[in-house]
Amino acid sequence: MIYYDAAIIGGGLAGCSAAFHLRQRGASVILLERGRCGAQASGVNFGGVRQQGRHPAELPIARRSRTIWTRLPELIGIDGEFRATGHLKLARSDADMANLEAYAETARPYGLVLELLDRAAIRQRYPYLGDGVIGGSLCAEDGQANPRLVAPAFARTARGLGADIREETEVVSAAREETGFRIRTAMGDVLQARRLLNLAGAWGAEVAGWFGDHVDEGVMAPNMCVTEPLPPFLGPALGVCGGDIYVRQVPHGSVVFGAGYGVADRDRVRARPLAEATAEGVRLAVAMIPRLADALLVRTWTGIEGKMTDGLPVLGPSQATPDLYHAFGFTGHGFQLGPAVGAIMSELALDGSTPTAIEGLSMTRFAAALPDRDAMST
Template structure:
């Protein structure tokens, strides 16, 4: 006995749930399969930043598309995901990073992202609370933040209301092409069939893509997150330090209740087998030191909770998006390297468009899984570029 649909989406994070949602809006029957609960891993434990700036330029078309969904989420899905268009600001401590801010702002303008770079008196007039060691700020006024605990489950519920079959607590053990369609088998023996499959399984995606001769060098890491006691609400814009020194990295946002959410610094350990990730105390201590360096007046604040989750990272920090190189009807969307939350709805809409129509005006060649495969079809570990740390 099997369940049939036009398309099967494997993975219930922000990318998988929005892909299912937009496929249903296009009238395609959809089965969404999630091994745990929707939004339980990377999509539910991240910083919650709705950040376009700092992304690789080829990502900006999907990132802009995503922002439109975030802005209209309440009308689209009938739920409040606590999106606040408060702006996003990056700051830096080093002269060469100031130059980069100006260069990136000029390049991003051609992709529809307008940034304001502030230095000197203008910087501290806008942000008087910053340490005077800060040299510049790059401000993206239309960005903001949302609640990651709410978003993916809300999109999943919206997809279900439109008619998608959402199946949680179902681990997929085998995906194979059988008689012109895909046969997807779960650990409990349930079978699902569809003409098309999209794998959005995050840190577990390579296990499935390898079944089609397309393994990728995914690495699991745990974000180091913390939240402080509440203080009066004064910080509108999300803010993060842009730096090539990972120990200097910190980012924060304040929610209307007054608590300040912190992230950044070194990653912690994460295990795909146990589906657990840890926060290391020394990382939280380092995070707080950089937070106090950035905003000295907040030095007395106390952390009241820490958390982590399982995120997936690729050597070049770019996701895998688009068609399989070996199998007709198979698509991928995973490996966002810690920056998938904001862009997720844009990826979901783009993947739904590609699956439904066979094409999309947004170029995806840069993100093809082919870049990790040599001529023999085995995984190639292309070295990572000398990228700098960017706040989510």
């Protein structure tokens, strides 16, 4: 029986990045994914590569991840269609504008530069916006990428480096033994590893519970839509205070937008968009960008994402089990973080620590009954 330095449960972007970073450092690693790498939240999300609006507990990770996004071609051989188009967060009221101004001050110590735009400036620069927009905040170094490409590319590169990547392989149990972890799959395979990395997404809390790390994790299914290709006009990816609509235009011209939620069935591993959520998304998108009124909507979709009660992920070592590390519950905003989360998990597994600040993301925050925090997801 092969004894791995590390086993990873979950083949989303963070899990595939972890496999890649572990192999870069020479560790033997196996990744177990119940479906296909990047098939759930990592592959069906909006595709925003956004630092702006994140809770301060996430900003150190987001800042580190942004440097990795720039290096994708040298790391995994493709750019994942990453483009630093900017992320423009829109205000629709004076209260929204005040929130953007306050956030700019919060983000400044982290090195995040935000440009505040009043009504006149935003009208001059982005004349396609609807009348309800009164201002905004632009993060020029943020952008967008193709979520269908990035996780599989990390998996492919990790495999090329010698990682054992097993798709269509469901883990049914795992237990801590004297020399590490014994992992059983639905096909009857028994695997052993010195360390275990739980990156199981919406199933992360279930895996954590096998080891006495108990936390509530809900599910969500962001309702996504895409139009026919349109002449390029949009520029930055768009979000709004309140997070009820987000819009971007992809390189070939289609406009991707998301609003509301579909239906997620975690037990059956199935999700579907809802017509009523799509209709509301269309209304909000047209109010934001009136010229979209005549665009043809060609497809809607969704996927299953884990959701924490305070909107922040669980990230860090187990409090109950040595050599067990968790990263799950990204609540709809983990795509940008994924490359750095994988790097951080590899450091935790091999070094026992990481230079990136992850305070505030430990599972212990729930035991301490801390107040809920707004992750400002769009």
